Amino acid sequence: MEPIIEKVILVAIARDGLSALQESLDELTGLVEAAGAIVVGIADQSRDRPDPATYIGRGKADEIAQMKDELEASLIVVDDELSGSTIRNLSEATGLPVIDRTALILDIFATRSRSGIAKLQVELAQQQYRRSRLIGLGAMLSQQGGGIGTRGPGETKLETDRRHIDLRISELRRRLRSQQAVRDTQRKRRTDTPEKIVALVGYTNAGKSSIMNYFLNYYDAEGAQVYERDMLFATLDVYVRRIELDANRRFLLVDTVGFVNRLPHSLVEAFKATLSEVAQADLLIHVLDANQDKLELQQKATEAVLQEIGAEQLPMITVLNKWDLEGQYRIAGPALAVSAKTGEGMERLVEQIDRALFSDQRVVEMFFRFDQAGAMSRLLEEAEIKDQTHEATGTRLRLMTDAIQREKYQEYIVENDHPAL
Ligand SMILES: Nc1nc2c(ncn2[C@@H]2O[C@H](COP(=O)(O)OP(=O)(O)OP(=O)(O)O)[C@@H](O)[C@H]2O)c(=O)[nH]1
Numbered sequence: 001m002e003p004i005i006e007k008v009i010l011v012a013i014a015r016d017g018l019s020a021l022q023e024s025l026d027e028l029t030g031l032v033e034a035a036g037a038i039v040v041g042i043a044d045q046s047r048d049r050p051d052p053a054t055y056i057g058r059g060k061a062d063e064i065a066q067m068k069d070e071l072e073a074s075l076i077v078v079d080d081e082l083s084g085s086t087i088r089n090l091s092e093a094t095g096l097p098v099i100d101r102t103a104l105i106l107d108i109f110a111t112r113s114r115s116g117i118a119k120l121q122v123e124l125a126q127q128q129y130r131r132s133r134l135i136g137l138g139a140m141l142s143q144q145g146g147g148i149g150t151r152g153p154g155e156t157k158l159e160t161d162r163r164h165i166d167l168r169i170s171e172l173r174r175r176l177r178s179q180q181a182v183r184d185t186q187r188k189r190r191t192d193t194p195e196k197i198v199a200l201v202g203y204t205n206a207g208k209s210s211i212m213n214y215f216l217n218y219y220d221a222e223g224a225q226v227y228e229r230d231m232l233f234a235t236l237d238v239y240v241r242r243i244e245l246d247a248n249r250r251f252l253l254v255d256t257v258g259f260v261n262r263l264p265h266s267l268v269e270a271f272k273a274t275l276s277e278v279a280q281a282d283l284l285i286h287v288l289d290a291n292q293d294k295l296e297l298q299q300k301a302t303e304a305v306l307q308e309i310g311a312e313q314l315p316m317i318t319v320l321n322k323w324d325l326e327g328q329y330r331i332a333g334p335a336l337a338v339s340a341k342t343g344e345g346m347e348r349l350v351e352q353i354d355r356a357l358f359s360d361q362r363v364v365e366m367f368f369r370f371d372q373a374g375a376m377s378r379l380l381e382e383a384e385i386k387d388q389t390h391e392a393t394g395t396r397l398r399l400m401t402d403a404i405q406r407e408k409y410q411e412y413i414v415e416n417d418h419p420a421l
C-alpha cells in the first residue's frame with residue numbers, strides 16, 4: 001500500500017481563552033506530525049461549549065467545506081474527544097473524514113508499538129474506542145481506508161459488528177492477563193529480594209530514556225540500552241534495569257511511556273499494567289525538558305496522569321533535563337538542572353536519589369524560636385515541610401528529614417520518639 005501523507009485541517013474551539021487554545025493547537029500539531037501527517041489549515045472558533053451536532057458551528061463547517069480543495073486537505077483532526085454521531089455530522093458537513101484527538105493518539109501508539117504486550121494494550125484501547133462509537137461512525141470509517149485513525153495492529157478492515165468487537169476485546173483481555181501473569185512472577189521474584197524501585201516519568205520526548213541510558217553507561221549496568229529518539233512516544237513499553245551505585249546501594253530503574261495532555265482515558269486504562277510499575281515505585285524522577293517554554297504545562301500533564309494511576313503521593317525528584325541547550329526554562333518549585341547528553345548535574349541527581357532511597361527518611365517535629373530563624377531557613381532549603389504553625393514565641397514544623405538532617409538539627413527536635421507519619 002502506498003504511504004498516505006494526510007493533509008490535515010485542525011479544528012478546535014477556544015473555551016479557556018486564546019493562549020490555552022494556541023498551546024493545545026501546538027501540541028496537536030506535534031501529534032499530527034508524529035502520526036506522519038502535515039497540518040495545512042486551522043479552523044478555530046471561540047465558544048463556551050461545542051455545537052451539539054457538528055462541534056464547531058454550521059457556518060465554520062461550511063468554511064472548511066469551501067477551503068478544503070484549495071488546501072488539498074484529506075482529513076480533519078478535532079482537538080477534543082467526540083461522540084460517533086458528532087464525528088459523522090461534521091464529516092458530512094465538511095465532506096472530509098474526521099477523527100478526534102483520542103483516535104489520533106491511539107493511531108500513533110498503534111504504529112509505534114513493538115512488543116507483544118504494548119501491541120495488545122494499544123489494540124484493546126482502540127477496540128474500546130471503536131465500540132463506544134459504533135453508532136454513527138462505522139460507515140464513515142470504512143470509507144476512509146488506510147489513513148490515520150484506522151491503522152492498528154493486525155487490523156486491515158474495520159469490524160463494525162459490535163459482537164465481533166466484544167469477542168476481540170475479551171480475547172485481548174485474556175491474552176493481556178496471561179502476559180501480565182508472567183510479569184507478575186518476574187516482579188514477585190524481585191520483591192522476594194526487596195529492591196528499591198525508581199521510575200522515570202514525564203512528558204513525551206523530555207529525555208527519560210536518555211537519562212536511563214546515561215545511568216546504564218555510567219554505572220556499567222547489565223542489560224541493553226533503551227531506545228531514545230527525537231519523536232513523540234518513542235518508548236511504549238516498560239524497561240527495568242538494575243543500577244548499582246556500589247555493592248550496598250542498588251535500585252531498579254524503570255523507563256516507560258511518556259505522557260501528553262489529556263492522554264486518552266482508554267489508553268491509560270489499557271496501559272494500567274505497564275503503568276503499575278510506576279505506581280509501585282519508591283521514588284519518581286519527573287523529567288522535564290528545560291528547552292521547552294511550555295514546560296509547566298507539560299509538568300501539569302504528567303501530574304494529571306500520575307493522579308489517574310494513583311502515583312501522585314510518591315516521593316519525587318524533579319529534574320530540568322537538556323540543560324546543555326539554550327532554553328534553560330525553570331519551574332516554580334525545586335528542581336535540579338541536568339543533562340543526559342553532557343552528564344551535567346547527574347552527580348547531584350545521584351546524591352538525591354541516594355538520600356531519598358537509603359537514608360532513612362522520617363517525619364519529625366521541630367520548634368524554632370524567632371531568634372533561630374537562620375537555622376530554620378537553612379533546613380528549609382533541603383527538607384520538605386509537611387505542616388507548620390506560627391506560635392507566640394516561634395514556628396513549629398513537621399518535616400520530612402533524613403538521618404543526617406536529624407543529627408545536624410537535633411537540638412530543635414521536639415518529639416523525636418514519635419513514629420513516622
Ligand atoms: N541536547 C540534549 N538532548 C537530549 C537530552 N536528553 C535527551 N535528549 C534528546 O531528546 C530526544 C528525546 O529523548 P528520549 O530519551 O527518547 O525521550 P523520552 O522522554 O524517553 O521520550 P518518550 O519515550 O517518547 O516518552 C532525543 O533526541 C534525545 O537525544 C539532553 O540532556 N540534552
Ligand SMILES: [Mg+2]
Pocket residue numbers: 208209210227228234235256
Ligand atoms: Mg523514552
